[in-house]
Amino acid sequence: MNLVVIGSGPGGYVAALKAAQLGAAVTVVEREEVGGTCLNWGCIPTKALIASAEALAQARRLADFGINVNGSLAADLPAIMERKNKIVATQIKGIRALFKSWNISLLSGHASLLDSKTVEVSRSEGTQELLRADRVIIATGSRPAELPMFPFDGAKILSSNDAVNLSELPASFIIIGAGVIGCEFAFILRELGADVTIVEAMPRAVLSEDAEIAEILEKELKKRKIKLITSAKVTGVATTESSVEVVLDGDRKLAAEKVLVSVGRSYNTEHLGLESLGIARGPRGEILVNEKMETSVSGIYAVGDVIGGMLLAHVASKEGIVAAKNACGISAAIDYRVVPAGIFTAPEIGSVGLREHQAQKQGIPYTVGRFPMRGLGKAHAMGEIAGLFKIIAHAETDHILGVHIIGPHASDLIHEGALALQAGITAQALAAMIHAHPTLSEGIMEAAEDIRGTAIHLPKKN
Amino acid sequence: MNPEDLKYHKEHAWVRVSGKKATMGITDYAQEALGDIVYIDLPESDIHVEAGTEMSEIESTKTSSPVIAPVSGTIVSVNEKLADNPEIINDDPYGKGWIAVIEIDDPAELDELMDASDYEQHIEENK
Structure with a gap:
């Protein structure tokens, strides 16, 4: 089976690797660099910049930790960018090496569909190449949305x-x-x-x-x-x-x-041949797919930002796996019920499941448990006490509906909540599990216990 | 310990009145209960506050707690020094740790506040 994947972001490259593992002959077409927005412009470079910013923030308050420094601190932006670029380059190499190990060919150029079995690739040197494909996965992603009133000029x-x-x-x-x-x-x-x-x-x-x-x-x-x-x-x-x-x-x-x-983001759907093939699109131009990631045209799948929805790298990757399996004849369906997500502010945010306003809107009876970050000895030791653990559980069944954390390492901590949701356990079950001390994870145990108002490290409620 | 020349609100705020203006802050009892103060969300000048309602928020290493306006009026000045050094409130709650100056709407409202000895009794009763 010949599979062509258009785009090599976290949707496309993961789809390519999964399909290769399943025995497909895979060609990936990429017009820029492998890794897509996530690796080149988004998740990874911003986290590298955040690491530099956090190092600076920590250095500025070294005295709080009993460390005396002489001399001044200065952010060296070119050096920060160089570090970031190095990290990105390493990750790019990693994807290329994975492609190589699975015999995936990577073609540089812009792809467009001539028909459902033919992909034309316009190479940068001006030549065209035709690829025969039994199946195609479109993973072209998105780009920063531009406001017509003030287009990006790259300068100001x-x-x-x-x-x-x-x-x-x-x-x-x-x-x-x-x-x-x-x-x-x-x-x-x-x-x-x-x-x-x-x-x-x-x-x-x-x-x-x-x-x-x-x-x-x-x-x-x-x-x-x-x-x-x-x-x-x-x-x-x-x-x-x-x-x-x-x-x-x-x-x-x-x-x-x-x-x-x-x-916001605009979907990369231009010059792909979507119109001539009659691939159905949604109101914002996104490609419409079913739970198997199939578009309206047989044999053509779409994953990631270009299908709209959550625009998260990890969601794109899971969609890529589902599309690859279906393309290779293994039936699979996407399940969006549990999608943890992180926001890398200072402090971080991690969230999964229902937000309180959603529970309200859906008329679900719920109870909320909370525990402040400053209630944890570990948070004090780290010198990062701002934040909150919040767990929303069903008022009658006690099943966990949503977990929300703001504080240090929230994007990692959230996965305990995601597992609780995935496993369908109750707040009491989560609270009953022994959590290691001293850790930030104790906050999840305490917030789960607070649903009954019996968190050990919270004063009695009136 | 609580200065005699001040008036006190039951939510642990004090005022020092001079003409139409009342300088306010939180009491020694409040700062002691909060523990080490790490942040104060200072109110903005020109906003109007109502007596008995939240006008600011203080975070300590233990907890976060609202600051209750002791009188109604318009904020005319804010202690900007607290933005970077909120621990001043711990060190000197009745002096350098003042929070804001409020131009009082109705001086009659001051009669509802307690004097130092009533406030001390109020603390004792609520312990």
């Missing part, structure tokens, strides 16, 4: 792709959009020394998260003197030689050296 109006490659740190930044990307960059840029203002059209930051968690994040933004302006619509942007002026709601004006626009 930046996309997140530009921001991961800053060559110098501007004195001030306005970030449009307080979603995941906007908030992560806000902490990075602020820690490195820029003045940061975030402007958000909605009433709060990270709208997809539980409101209580978002509220704590907003307080942490404030602690770091990052200004957040919510419920404000950007109505104009004008660039001058040295700065950018952003107009809010028609009258209020803000100015900064640069603007980062992080208002």
